[in-house]
Amino acid sequence: MFRIRTANKISPIGLDLFPRDRYEVASDLPNPDAILVRSADLHQVEIPETVKAIARAGAGVNNIPIELCSERGIVVFNTPGGNANAVKELAIAALLLSSRKIVDGITWAKTLIDKKDEVPELVEKGKSQFEGPELKGKTLGVIGLGAIGVMVANDATVLGMHVIGYDPYISVDAAWSLSRAVQKADTLESLLRQADYITIHVPLTEDTKGLINAERIKIMKKGARIINLARGGLVHEADVLKALTESRLSCYVTDFPNAELLSNEKVICIPHLGASTPEAEDNCAVMAVQQLMDYLESGNIKNSVNFPHCRLEQRSPYRLLVSNRNVPNMVGQITSILAGANINITDLINHHKDKYAYNIIDTEQEISEDILDRIRKVDGIIRVRAIKK
Numbered sequence: 001m002f003r004i005r006t007a008n009k010i011s012p013i014g015l016d017l018f019p020r021d022r023y024e025v026a027s028d029l030p031n032p033d034a035i036l037v038r039s040a041d042l043h044q045v046e047i048p049e050t051v052k053a054i055a056r057a058g059a060g061v062n063n064i065p066i067e068l069c070s071e072r073g074i075v076v077f078n079t080p081g082g083n084a085n086a087v088k089e090l091a092i093a094a095l096l097l098s099s100r101k102i103v104d105g106i107t108w109a110k111t112l113i114d115k116k117d118e119v120p121e122l123v124e125k126g127k128s129q130f131e132g133p134e135l136k137g138k139t140l141g142v143i144g145l146g147a148i149g150v151m152v153a154n155d156a157t158v159l160g161m162h163v164i165g166y167d168p169y170i171s172v173d174a175a176w177s178l179s180r181a182v183q184k185a186d187t188l189e190s191l192l193r194q195a196d197y198i199t200i201h202v203p204l205t206e207d208t209k210g211l212i213n214a215e216r217i218k219i220m221k222k223g224a225r226i227i228n229l230a231r232g233g234l235v236h237e238a239d240v241l242k243a244l245t246e247s248r249l250s251c252y253v254t255d256f257p258n259a260e261l262l263s264n265e266k267v268i269c270i271p272h273l274g275a276s277t278p279e280a281e282d283n284c285a286v287m288a289v290q291q292l293m294d295y296l297e298s299g300n301i302k303n304s305v306n307f308p309h310c311r312l313e314q315r316s317p318y319r320l321l322v323s324n325r326n327v328p329n330m331v332g333q334i335t336s337i338l339a340g341a342n343i344n345i346t347d348l349i350n351h352h353k354d355k356y357a358y359n360i361i362d363t364e365q366e367i368s369e370d371i372l373d374r375i376r377k378v379d380g381i382i383r384v385r386a387i388k389k
């Protein structure tokens with residue numbers, strides 16, 4: 001029986017996928033095998049020694065202590081693409097909000113509530129102050145061509161925009177999905193020079209923190225508009241606010257409000273609604289649950305942020321799962337121990353990601369606890385687990 005602790009309210013459409021004869025699911029379970037989380041901050045809680053995996057029903061994993069998990073062999077999953085359509089739709093809305101002064105116009109119209117019969121005339125007289133350019137024919141720069149970026153780029157071409165995309169790490173799947181109408185930028189600076197609108201769809205890392213800053217704003221067209229629905233830290237806010245004051249930028253739309261941003265009339269603050277649709281919550285929950293089940297039952301890894309993608313069809317009754325530091329001769333030491341115990345390997349796969357590696361080893365014979373302990377004692381081994389089909 002696997003024990004799953006939920007750290008947030010998770011969509012029942014996802015939770016219902018857990019077979020109740022094999023899984024126990026609750027928010028207060030002691031000694032869980034895995035944790036399902038949305039926004040709860042796991043930096044502030046003690047993660048039990050029994051935890052083998054954490055699945056985030058969403059894309060960002062800033063609320064999970066990734067390095068700690070990696071050192072303990074805890075596989076951390078996220079659900080890229082599960083909320084992609086929801087964020088894409090909000091990005092298209094943000095383009096329109098940044099351009100047409102819709103928010104300002106609605107706010108102003110509400111001030112006319114006491115004018116009664118004069119409202120239609122006042123609207124006609126006052127509407128010119130909210131004039132804004134159309135999107136058609138303008139240039140959109142999309143930074144990051146993952147699941148969301150590709151969808152935004154494709155839909156923007158349908159709106160008649162000229163779209164430029166930049167992503168030096170674009171995946172094969174994303175490239176296949178990208179419209180042929182989207183132009184590839186060789187450098188970020190090239191994109192920034194050409195774009196009337198810029199939308200950001202990259203993860204927040206040490207390399208991308210403050211991606212949009214004063215130096216890069218100087219490259220942009222005067223009056224450019226920036227959309228950031230990815231992560232607040234991708235933008236150096238002080239530099240953006242200064243550029244707005246100097247009219248170098250026309251508008252900044254963000255899904256990550258704070259007091260300073262809220263006080264600036266050229267900033268449109270959305271209250272973190274990117275993935276706030278029932279469909280996105282359901283999709284992310286389903287993906288998270290399926291990935292957890294596949295890992296717990298079969299050892300397969302898909303969409304992990306700290307361990308490599310690793311999948312092997314199980315044809316033998318016994319399976320050994322080993323996570324280790326990515327150093328030489330680890331596979332050799334593991335297989336030597338198995339060979340010394342007369343355990344025949346029928347299939348094996350080894351993949352690595354940055355500092356860590358993961359092995360799936362199928363065998364004809366069951367591996368005893370004594371052999372598992374010998375493997376655990378090998379220098380560089382992080383976690384060892386055996387499962388039976």
